[in-house]
Amino acid sequence: MGAVFAPDIKECFGRADEEVGRRICYNDGYDTERRGQRLNNVQLEREFAQFCKTHQLQSAHAVIGVSGGVDSMVLLQLCHRAMHGSEPLLGGFSVVHVDHGLRPTSADDAQFVASYCSRLGVFCEVVPVEVKDCHGEGIEAAARRVRYEALLARARSYPHGVCLVAHHSRDQLETFVMRWLRGSGLAGLGAMRPAAIREGVPLLRPLLRVRRSEIVQYANMWDVPFREDETNANTRFFRNRVRHELLPLLAALQPAVEARTLDLTEQLQADESFLQEQAERALEQVVVRRSGHDVEISTEAFAGLHLSLQRRVIHILLNCFCARDWLFSHVESIRTLALRQDTASAAVSLPHGLGAWREYGRIYIGHQALPHDHETRGPRSIAQWDLVHVRQLSFASAGVFWRFRALPIAKLPPQPRRSPWRAYVPDVDFVEIVCGLPTSVRVRPLGLAGSKKLQDVFSDSKIPRRLRPGWPIVRVAGRIVWIPGAVRTDVQRWDDTGGGYALFARPSRFQD
Numbered sequence: 001m002g003a004v005f006a007p008d009i010k011e012c013f014g015r016a017d018e019e020v021g022r023r024i025c026y027n028d029g030y031d032t033e034r035r036g037q038r039l040n041n042v043q044l045e046r047e048f049a050q051f052c053k054t055h056q057l058q059s060a061h062a063v064i065g066v067s068g069g070v071d072s073m074v075l076l077q078l079c080h081r082a083m084h085g086s087e088p089l090l091g092g093f094s095v096v097h098v099d100h101g102l103r104p105t106s107a108d109d110a111q112f113v114a115s116y117c118s119r120l121g122v123f124c125e126v127v128p129v130e131v132k133d134c135h136g137e138g139i140e141a142a143a144r145r146v147r148y149e150a151l152l153a154r155a156r157s158y159p160h161g162v163c164l165v166a167h168h169s170r171d172q173l174e175t176f177v178m179r180w181l182r183g184s185g186l187a188g189l190g191a192m193r194p195a196a197i198r199e200g201v202p203l204l205r206p207l208l209r210v211r212r213s214e215i216v217q218y219a220n221m222w223d224v225p226f227r228e229d230e231t232n233a234n235t236r237f238f239r240n241r242v243r244h245e246l247l248p249l250l251a252a253l254q255p256a257v258e259a260r261t262l263d264l265t266e267q268l269q270a271d272e273s274f275l276q277e278q279a280e281r282a283l284e285q286v287v288v289r290r291s292g293h294d295v296e297i298s299t300e301a302f303a304g305l306h307l308s309l310q311r312r313v314i315h316i317l318l319n320c321f322c323a324r325d326w327l328f329s330h331v332e333s334i335r336t337l338a339l340r341q342d343t344a345s346a347a348v349s350l351p352h353g354l355g356a357w358r359e360y361g362r363i364y365i366g367h368q369a370l371p372h373d374h375e376t377r378g379p380r381s382i383a384q385w386d387l388v389h390v391r392q393l394s395f396a397s398a399g400v401f402w403r404f405r406a407l408p409i410a411k412l413p414p415q416p417r418r419s420p421w422r423a424y425v426p427d428v429d430f431v432e433i434v435c436g437l438p439t440s441v442r443v444r445p446l447g448l449a450g451s452k453k454l455q456d457v458f459s460d461s462k463i464p465r466r467l468r469p470g471w472p473i474v475r476v477a478g479r480i481v482w483i484p485g486a487v488r489t490d491v492q493r494w495d496d497t498g499g500g501y502a503l504f505a506r507p508s509r510f511q512d
């Protein structure tokens with residue numbers, strides 16, 4: 001469907017105004033409830049006018065996202081009235097309806113919005129979009145992503161374009177609760193901002209402090225038509241369950257929950273802005289070097305930061321590298337890595353095949369494995385591998401790129417294949433990966449009566465001499481359990497009761 005524009009129906013709107021005006025002004029005592037509503041409506045219009053002035057919308061072109069629901073239809077009405085008052089509050093405005101094509105009735109919604117705009121004489125564009133869940137984000141999130149892309153693109157096409165959406169105070173409460181349940185931090189719990197910049201375009205929410213009941217009253221007052229989205233009742237969606245099941249409970253316990261959450265989110269937003277500003281400054285102090293692929297941080301400067309800043313600095317870096325797919329446990333693992341008192345090298349693996357490494361008083365985050373793939377001299381700890389939180393680990397050692405994987409034994413098939421590239425370790429939190437142990441160290445290979453020197457283990461397994469100093473050796477509580485590609489020792493065990501982990505190793509250059 002293309003653009004719809006019908007400037008000639010403006011008069012219809014004028015008549016509707018007059019009718020409502022007559023009912024209120026001349027029928028004194030006719031409908032006291034309506035009079036009360038009118039006061040609220042005046043209040044709503046005043047607040048909207050104030051919002052327009054604060055954000056200097058007199059010189060802007062507002063692109064309103066209108067779904068056809070009551071909230072956005074009321075926003076449309078407010079904009080329309082704001083344009084036609086004694087002093088226009090908007091430089092101009094137009095409507096965009098995004099047709100996701102996901103529901104059988106979506107074409108009717110588009111038609112409904114377009115024809116109402118046509119009645120008002122407002123320019124309306126219906127933008128059909130294709131919703132594809134490419135990032136495993138879920139269909140709801142994918143629809144939201146493409147919707148904002150379309151709305152912001154339209155706003156960007158105007159010289160002073162801004163985008164207006166009709167979120168109200170209950171939406172804010174829902175967002176807060178959903179983020180709280182999903183374990184968001186400060187940034188997420190601040191929920192939606194009344195004014196934000198999204199992809200370079202101001203995204204404004206003039207109704208964020210308005211209650212839904214006031215919006216509905218306003219719609220009734222001005223006979224604003226709207227359509228109910230039938231999926232709103234479907235409790236298969238998380239948001240709807242929060243809305244229909246959890247919020248009524250919260251409101252029963254604390255009737256002021258919506259207003260209090262609004263105040264709280266405003267405070268959190270202010271705290272969040274302050275912390276982010278401080279962290280961006282701190283980042284300049286701790287980052288020693290930054291290239292497109294990795295970043296190098298001074299552990300000394302990092303240790304001097306306040307705990308909140310330490311976390312936020314890592315948070316910012318992870319956002320750059322891991323596109324928000326990280327967890328709080330990743331932040332904490334990197335922080336622990338940076339604050340360790342000993343000087344040993346260590347690593348944690350991150351999503352998207354990235355890693356964080358510690359070497360010589362620096363933390364490296366990025367795609368590179370060990371930053372200095374140097375020859376190993378003497379024993380060296382490669383990683384304290386946190387099996388509970390980190391399931392994959394990769395690093396380079398003496399010219400070989402290693403990938404390690406850990407799988408709880410309970411998840412393995414009943415009779416796993418035997419291989420020197422796999423071993424079983426007891427149910428421990430950490431294993432240590434070291435290299436460069438003296439070749440005279442003795443190990444007791446599984447199934448052998450006696451012990452063997454490391455040197456003999458390497459030669460029997462045909463591990464090239466030049467690779468031996470950097471060859472990883474896995475230890476549990478200081479005892480060797482596995483030399484990948486060579487032997488497993490009597491410390492390792494296959495636990496039929498399902499405890500422990502299976503470890504897998506793949507050296508990329510050597511094995512090929």
Ligand SMILES: Nc1ncnc2c1ncn2[C@@H]1O[C@H](COP(=O)(O)OP(=O)(O)OP(=O)(O)O)[C@@H](O)[C@H]1O
Pocket residue numbers: 064065066067071072096097098099100144147164165166167171
């Ligand atoms: N199909 C649509 N076309 C244009 N604008 C829309 C559409 N759907 C929603 N909007 C705009 O977005 C606002 C929020 O809508 P809704 O609460 O349904 O979004 P949501 O899916 O919860 O996403 P979020 O709240 O994260 O923006 C609406 O008030 C309206 O302004």
